[in-house]
Amino acid sequence: MINYKIIDHTADIAVEFYGKSIEDLFESAASSLSQIVYQQNKPETTQEIQSLAFQFDNNDPAINFIDYLREILFLINQEHYYFTDCNITDFGNNILNITCDYIKINAIMIVNEIKAVTYHDCSITQKVIEGKELYVAKVTFDI
Amino acid sequence: MKFKGHTIDKISEAIWEIPQSDGMSSSARFYATQKMLPQIFKDNALTQLINVAHLPGIQKYAMAMPDIHYGYGFPIGGVAAFELDDGIISPGGVGYDINCGVRFCRTNLTYDDIKDQVENIVKGLYRYVPSGVGSSGAIKKLNQNEENEVMTKGAQWAIEKGFGETDDLGHTENFGCMEQANPDRISERARKRGLDQVGTLGSGNHFLEIGIIDEIYDAPLAEKLDVRLDQVIVMVHSGSRGFGYQICDDFLHEMVTKLSDLPFHIPDKQLACMPFRSELGQRYFQAMCCAANYAWANRQVLMSLAKKAIMKSLSISDHALGFKLIYDVCHNIAKLERHNVYGIEKMLCVHRKGATRAFGPGREELSDEYKDIGQPVIIPGDMGTHSYLLIGTEKAMTESFGSCCHGAGRVLSRSAAKRSFSFHEVKNKLQKQGIVVWSVQKNTLVEESPDTYKNVSDVVEAVEIAGLAKRIVRTRPLGVLKG
Numbered sequence: 001m002i003n004y005k006i007i008d009h010t011a012d013i014a015v016e017f018y019g020k021s022i023e024d025l026f027e028s029a030a031s032s033l034s035q036i037v038y039q040q041n042k043p044e045t046t047q048e049i050q051s052l053a054f055q056f057d058n059n060d061p062a063i064n065f066i067d068y069l070r071e072i073l074f075l076i077n078q079e080h081y082y083f084t085d086c087n088i089t090d091f092g093n094n095i096l097n098i099t100c101d102y103i104k105i106n107a108i109m110i111v112n113e114i115k116a117v118t119y120h121d122c123s124i125t126q127k128v129i130e131g132k133e134l135y136v137a138k139v140t141f142d143i
Numbered sequence: 144m145k146f147k148g149h150t151i152d153k154i155s156e157a158i159w160e161i162p163q164s165d166g167m168s169s170s171a172r173f174y175a176t177q178k179m180l181p182q183i184f185k186d187n188a189l190t191q192l193i194n195v196a197h198l199p200g201i202q203k204y205a206m207a208m209p210d211i212h213y214g215y216g217f218p219i220g221g222v223a224a225f226e227l228d229d230g231i232i233s234p235g236g237v238g239y240d241i242n243c244g245v246r247f248c249r250t251n252l253t254y255d256d257i258k259d260q261v262e263n264i265v266k267g268l269y270r271y272v273p274s275g276v277g278s279s280g281a282i283k284k285l286n287q288n289e290e291n292e293v294m295t296k297g298a299q300w301a302i303e304k305g306f307g308e309t310d311d312l313g314h315t316e317n318f319g320c321m322e323q324a325n326p327d328r329i330s331e332r333a334r335k336r337g338l339d340q341v342g343t344l345g346s347g348n349h350f351l352e353i354g355i356i357d358e359i360y361d362a363p364l365a366e367k368l369d370v371r372l373d374q375v376i377v378m379v380h381s382g383s384r385g386f387g388y389q390i391c392d393d394f395l396h397e398m399v400t401k402l403s404d405l406p407f408h409i410p411d412k413q414l415a416c417m418p419f420r421s422e423l424g425q426r427y428f429q430a431m432c433c434a435a436n437y438a439w440a441n442r443q444v445l446m447s448l449a450k451k452a453i454m455k456s457l458s459i460s461d462h463a464l465g466f467k468l469i470y471d472v473c474h475n476i477a478k479l480e481r482h483n484v485y486g487i488e489k490m491l492c493v494h495r496k497g498a499t500r501a502f503g504p505g506r507e508e509l510s511d512e513y514k515d516i517g518q519p520v521i522i523p524g525d526m527g528t529h530s531y532l533l534i535g536t537e538k539a540m541t542e543s544f545g546s547c548c549h550g551a552g553r554v555l556s557r558s559a560a561k562r563s564f565s566f567h568e569v570k571n572k573l574q575k576q577g578i579v580v581w582s583v584q585k586n587t588l589v590e591e592s593p594d595t596y597k598n599v600s601d602v603v604e605a606v607e608i609a610g611l612a613k614r615i616v617r618t619r620p621l622g623v624l625k626g
Contacts, residue, residue: 008556010186010213057400063412070392077385078336111586113346115388116239119399120215120413140215140413142239142388143347143557 001132004032009140013114014121017137018129022061023088025124025135029065030072030083030100037076039111047084047101054096062122065137068096069117077114080105116142146189157608158542160204161189166410167196173207174543174609179601182554186213188220194410195223200230200419202484202491206543208498209605210552210597214238216413219497219553222546224482225419227490232424233416234398234431236494237477239391241431242438243349243382244316244473245549246446247521247532249368250453251465252375254355257621260457261353265579265622267456268351272448274344274626275583281342281444290337291326297436298471301341301443307468311443313510315471316500316518317478319439325429330393333430337386337437342444344381346587346626350526351449352378357529358617364534365615367516368469376618377453377466378523378530379445382475387434394427419492428477428492435476442471469532470519472499474549480508482544493544501535501547501612520612524551524599526580526591526623527573531603531614538610547611551599557590564592573623582625591625 007014017032019025054071056064075081081102090097120140127136144151152160154172159180161171171192175183183189188211195217196205202224211220216235225231257264273281282304285293293300298319302309312318344351356374359365370376383390398415401423409415417424450466457464477494484491502509502518509518517535524530528551539545555563566585569592573580582588606612 006558008558010188010553010556011219012215013557063399067396070396074332078332111584113584115347116392118215118235118413119395119415120235120411122412142215 003028004036006036012141012143014138014140017139019135022124022135023091025065025137026068026096026098027086027088029069030086033069033072034076034081034083037112037114038082038105038109047103049099049101051097051099056094056096062124062137063119065124066117066119066122066139069139073114073117080107112143114141114143118142146184149193157605161193163196167193168199169196169201169204171196171205173211174209174605174611176601176605176608179209179605182597183211188213188218191216191218192221194414195221197410198223198225198231198233198414198416199407200226202226202489206546208546208548209602210497210548210550212552212554214497216411217494217496220548221496222494222498222543224491224493224544227419227492230419230492231416232419232428232477232492233414233494234391234394234427235413235415236496237391237431238475238496239388240382240475241387241391241434242473243475244438244442244471245378245380245521245523246442246471247469247519248377248446249370249467249469250375250377251463253373254375257375257457261579261622264353264453264456265581265624267452268449268624269581271452271455272344272351272445272624273342274624275346278340278343278345278626280339281448284339285341287334290334293341293437293440294326294329294433295324295436296320297439298443301440301447306444306447311468313512314468315439316473317508319443319471321432321435323429324432324436326433328426328430329433330389333386333389333393336389337384340384340386341437341441342448343384343441344445344624344626345384346584348591349381349626351445351624352523352526352620353622354378354530354618354620356616357619360614360616364516368519368615369467370469370532370616377449378521379442379449380523381442381445383434383438384441386437390430390434394430397423431477435473438473439471470521472521474499480544483541491544495546497549499547499549500545501539502545503535503537503540520547522548522550522599522603522606525593525596526620526625527576527578527593528599530599530618532616532618533603533606533612533614535612536610539612542609543611547606548602551596551602553595554597555595560590560592560595561586564589564594578620579622580625584626587625
């Protein structure tokens with residue numbers, strides 16, 4: 001199953017993220033975003049693990065997903081993390097605890113710089129894609 | 144004419160209006176010639192313009208300039224002015240790259256002086272001006288006190304550090320500083336991102352361009368601005384870098400979490416806003432001013448580095464180069480300006496997102512040099528075509544809150560550009576036109592390919608027909624450094 005698809009947008013880019021569940025959407029989004037930013041520039045270096053904890057301020061899952069991506073993008077842009085795998089340890093009551101494997105990477109390996117995650121037109125819907133019922137999160141990024 | 148159920152009325156040859164209807168707080172206007180309409184209708188930018196017209200306290204109408212294209216929240220090319228007491232301020236109405244802007248500089252050089260040296264100059268620009276993703280290191284990393292000074296002094300800070308002349312301030316919108324800046328409003332993340340990016344070009348559509356003036360439209364004004372045919376000019380396009388992005392991101396997040404507290408509905412969460420007079424509205428405005436000042440300091444340093452690069456590349460003196468800033472305009476900003484609204488003078492918060500101030504003669508905000516003629520307006524085209532220097536008009540003051548377009552406007556997505564052209568195709572095409580291009584990232588060159596933009600001459604024609612600004616000179620590019 002593909003985890004994301006880039007959608008045309010006149011000035012910036014829009015991305016559809018796919019997951020078998022809401023939890024799966026969150027777990028796969030960090031590595032998807034890393035792949036979009038770094039494309040094939042994934043180095044073979046020591047893998048590190050970081051536990052990330054989020055307290056969401058909103059009851060809207062789409063906004064929570066945006067706020068999660070904002071944090072992930074900050075770590076990609078500022079700390080140059082390439083996320084490879086994430087696993088949720090606690091999700092509910094506006095709390096997300098997630099453990100993410102990442103590789104520390106060099107900024108010069110960025111191929112597609114994504115500068116910000118926007119709230120524009122954000123949504124999480126359920127769709128049947130290739131016979132599978134999936135959760136689809138649509139997100140517009142500033143580049 | 145109709146757009147998604149909305150009537151479009153023709154007001155004049157280049158002015159169109161979508162009347163106020165359910166949920167809208169005002170009508171919406173856009174500026175375009177008839178031939179530009181099919182392109183404008185292609186994407187959803189007009190829906191975004193209608194969304195802006197829903198915001199409370201909006202004055203006259205939500206506006207979009209002729210370079211309108213689909214963005215997020217506001218359309219790119221959007222202008223909206225709000226009352227201070229009953230209106231709002233919106234980080235999404237300013238954009239992430241706060242005070243992204245462009246400056247236009249003249250030199251004493253002519254085409255013959257540099258025609259064999261263009262590649263050398265562009266290499267020099269690349270050597271002296273940090274550019275590309277996350278670029279840094281133009282000047283020593285700031286400490287917290289220095290960063291505070293950048294936030295409060297703007298371009299003046301750079302001049303005090305030896306980057307440029309005091310005279311440059313009179314040639315910069317707002318004299319290169321917004322006095323409402325308050326560094327106490329800035330998050331630790333934004334501070335961290337701002338420490339090492341002053342004097343860096345960045346990536347995306349930011350550029351340094353060296354070109355020549357190839358057409359004069361208004362000789363007396365050209366003479367007044369000290370620009371002439373065949374003269375070498377330099378343009379600098381950059382903004383507040385990661386610092387401004389973080390500020391926008393911080394406050395958008397905070398406002399989105401408080402949307403349910405507002406007594407009105409907004410049609411797009413990216414339009415998240417707060418009453419201008421509210422505590423959060425004021426905190427954002429003061430933080431935004433810090434980023435605006437950071438951007439002016441950034442462009443002041445960039446211009447100075449570009450000047451140094453040209454002098455070194457050509458082995459000429461400061462006097463021989465005769466480098467002088469004509470004007471610096473900002474594209475993404477919210478400013479307090481006094482305007483006449485249906486006969487009543489009001490102080491307004493004017494949002495320009497991908498739009499340029501274009502004040503006509505007589506405005507107190509202009510330096511003595513420009514007070515009697517109006518403000519220079521810069522409209523860059525894509526890297527393979529012309530750019531224009533114009534002057535603001537009295538008509539712009541009554542029609543568009545003294546606003547004009549900021550560039551050509553995209554027509555093709557970045558993904559579509561990458562599917563359509565290769566790096567070598569774009570580079571070779573530009574080379575055949577005699578344009579030397581250096582791009583730190585190959586992707587950027589393809590994404591910014593000339594074919595991805597509207598014809599800037601069509602855009603400028605619409606501006607002039609609508610009366611928003613008047614052409615002075617046209618330039619054509621010789622060399623471009625892209626981030």
